[in-house]
Amino acid sequence: MKQPHILCQPDQVAPQVLLPGDPARVLRVADFLDEWKEIAFNREFRTITGTYRGMPVTVTSTGIGGASAAIAVEELAACGVRTMIRIGSAGAVQAGIAIGDLIIAQGAVREDGASRMYVPEAYPAVASPRLTLALEDACFKLAIPWHSGLVRSHDSFYIDEEAAIMAQWNRKGVLGSDMETAAVLTVARLRGVEAAAILNNVVLYEGDVKEGVGEYVDETTAAAEGEKREIQVALEALYHSCEDSKP
């Protein structure tokens, strides 16, 4: 059956998927694939399917926020997807995380609304240890430095209390802040799908979020270089962790 939002059906989707937020990032992932074709582009959900070193892979954008990310996870799961890695951007919650540094999420603080509609807050948003190790291993092999730990996902970018909330999570050791990881990890786990997330830092801790996100769209910045690294790492992690799908 063709899914109503992503407009894909099972035979058009690979068992392993990368999930950027931004539809434009889907085509930047395409640059790393052997070959690919666009399957659908509806609302914020752009999907391509292709191969990486002969391994089938699909890339679907989730849009901004847990609500749309949860729709993407649900509809991809309904298409038979077994493995998902979010490739996102984030703001640092610790000093010492530079622009373009990669953060591998072991789990996420669930400050989003979407995942809380599925299960109470006491339910943890935990990444697949197998995929997380595959991401760390890929960073190691590609000699790309990374930070591993918890991230925090929220729903509202411009709230008045944001600085105080970030300071609180800073004291608790959270590494980065984004808007989809918690929903992706929670909904994927509820649906029996293995999921993980790697985030490219685009805003320094206590930095100007508008400036950071604004500069990220310029392809020559450290943030854009970080994005290339996170794509490479995620594709390598999928390649080495999805034995069944290799040619």
Ligand SMILES: O=P(O)(O)O[C@H]1O[C@H](CO)[C@@H](O)[C@H]1O
């Ligand atoms: O770059 P993506 O993957 O969209 O991720 C981050 O960027 C958006 C905000 O600028 C939010 O979606 C946030 O989670």
Ligand SMILES: O=c1cc[nH]c(=O)[nH]1
């Ligand atoms: O600070 C940031 C940067 C990107 N995305 C977020 O959710 N927060």
